[in-house]
Amino acid sequence: MATPVLDKADAAGQPEPGFADSPYITVTFRVRRFNPEVAAEATWEDFQLEIDPKERVLDGLHKIKWDVDGTLTFRRSCAHGICGSDAMRINGKNRLACKTLIKDINPEKPITIEPIKGLTVLKDLVVDMEPFFQAYRDVMPFLVVKETNEPTRERYQSPEDRERFDDTTKCILCAACTSSCPVFWNDGQYFGPAAIVNAHRFIFDSRDEAGEQRLEILNDRDGVWRCRTTFNCTDACPRGIEVTKAIQEVKRALITRRY
């Protein structure tokens, strides 16, 4: 009597029915290259790769960087959709390269890979994230309490109160939403969806006491009122946060506070 483990090992030796001998297909990666030390303009560069379509775009970029052209520059850290380093514009849509499978984005056509829009490109797929983080810092993304003494116990919160802002705690600050926002593309002064999402996370936190202050910051000319509800941010969010809804909730909080 064979154990299940041995059965599995036997089966692994034979190709599954319906599959070719090699799982690899040829994919063209069309990467937006920019190197300010070589040329003032960005150009497209094509790379032909033999790759398993069940692999991710990030694996393709690794193949290029490690085996083909070591000068290709991009950010990635955890490579598992948590750190938010590798947001890029893949086939015209902001995604995380580490969460995008090649088979899901039509590998028969060249896969275009560009840096996210609205931020200054430093090299290849690396952009200057400073304006993005500046907007993030501006909304005070930390717990503020008025008490001056050290707390002597935990700050309790009911599950319902926690649920109120659960969606916006998922943000990984990858900038996929902010760099998909056409209002942010214009002059970059708009706070952007990500900053508003992170303000939302504290505005609706029952333990926080600076909600009023954050609402005042977002009541600014470049605050929530510049949102045009185009839903680009919601579509782009790799964490599935309902970004536009969060922005609308901040707007509603501002209005009900006033009137």
Added chain:
Amino acid sequence: MSTTETTASGVGPVEGAPVYTVDNPAPLIEAPRKRTKKSPKSTRGNFELAAWLFMRLSGIVLVVLVLGHLLIQLVLDGGVSKIGFAFVAGRWASPFWQVWDLLMLWLAMLHGANGLRTIINDYAERPNSRLWLKGLLYTATVFTILLGTLVIFTFDPNIR
């Protein structure tokens, strides 16, 4: 393929000959979206909130006003062929229609002007083009509102 020593500028042979060297450095790329002294100051006040709310409320009111206006002018009682000086004079004899048209004029002009202001803010990138476009917009808005209001209130049905 270049065999010269190019590692100093960090450019490999894959990318071709380097344009810039240590002695001839690449121009510094100024981050265009950096918050500097020139970037707009943050505003305290509820103008944007009020403008946003006004757009929603005036929009609802305008649906009634404009559809009613179109119905009366173009559909009911003979349609567009009945419109003439006498028809307008007859309607403006009643304060109700005067107020209707006045409200429609003001709301439509302010609603449209605010919408265009938003579009200018979103699409005009340079502060100067913003200034001029908005100046033109505000001038046209004020002129149209004042002229329209003047006509509604000083309309003389016996004019020759």
